[in-house]
Amino acid sequence: MDLRPPLAAPAVPESRVERLCAAISHIEDLLEEGDAAEAIAAFNADTGHAYEPYDFRNYYASRDIEDLALEAARPARPKVPDISRAELVEIVRRMRVVGRDQDYYMLVLETNTVRPGAAALALGDEPAEAVVDEILRYRPIAL
Template sequence: MDLRPELLPPPVSRQRLGELCAEVMRIAELLETGPELAIEAIAAFNEMSGHGYVALDFAEYDASRSREEFAREAARPARPVVPDITRDKLVEIVRRLLTAGPESDWYLCLLEANIRHPRVSDLVFHPSDDLQDASAEQIVDEALKYRPVAPCPPG
């Protein structure tokens, strides 16, 4: 199934990727040599990227991904909410996640931004016994069943 353009990973130019990679490395080095300067650099990075990274993201990014993957994530929207996303499109997003392709991070971010279930990624990657070997359709249906519980009014 094809996805419309706003559901596809936005392209990131090589120049932008290079700039962000350099800034990620600079911040990681600042954390080692001058943590007080790193706080300002992280705030500026977050302001520029629209993300909410913390020092640990820069200090330990290389434990789970490359600097280029981190930079690509930072170059893309933090919460890509698509107001009229359909169940069928969500199913296709989960299918793409299950194939573990190179753009999985984007599709996970897209899924988390467009489904209210607080642990939708667990439904995909760490399913309960009743969702073991579930289809993409079953995962989306389970996620869409979630309804947040409203807090009790005071008094």
Template structure:
């Protein structure tokens, strides 16, 4: 299957330098509050989550620099936490998985996009931690598995 050009609403939204700087300062401030054990840390995290639409915990700020740069964390916070696109197609989902498999520089965004637009609650695990049946699977196979998922009714 050939590569599909993704429409603008499926591409990572650009983030201004000003917004990145603002969020970076706030991330560093909250990380300092958490490191100090400040009583204001929890409130600062709640305010940050309200401002960004994410659900970060204090630990996310304490360890933000363990595997990513401050800029990467700020860019993630500036973008939608669950980017839902109601009319996303199977071919578009396959292209998103292909980009994940190819380690696209915007993989963090594509993980959230995939997880938000299929019924499987952890579709990105099918890409990065596949079961034996999906090891070395194609993008099509991974998407089909994510779309086939149905929750168990209790």
């Protein structure tokens, strides 16, 4: 199934990833020296994200600089208000394919559903349709 453009992982030119990698490295250097607030603010303005010093100091514990740059190059909160069940099923299927876009599809699933831990549930062995039905059955408790 083809996904609508707001749901599909956007292609990111390698030159953009390289520029963001350079900016990340520069911010890391500034953090070592002391203050990187201006550089982080500029990075966030360029990417539409809300990264903090912690993100630049600790990303390497779970991913490499290219993964962080790719994340930064893509939308921070890819919310689509009229997402369908069929689209969610396709997102779960794509999320299960290990590769460069897996994290993005996890973000799309988490952003477009209200069930906490939807992405973790989707990584299980159940068929994608059953996972989506379970995710959609969830109703938050009104306080």
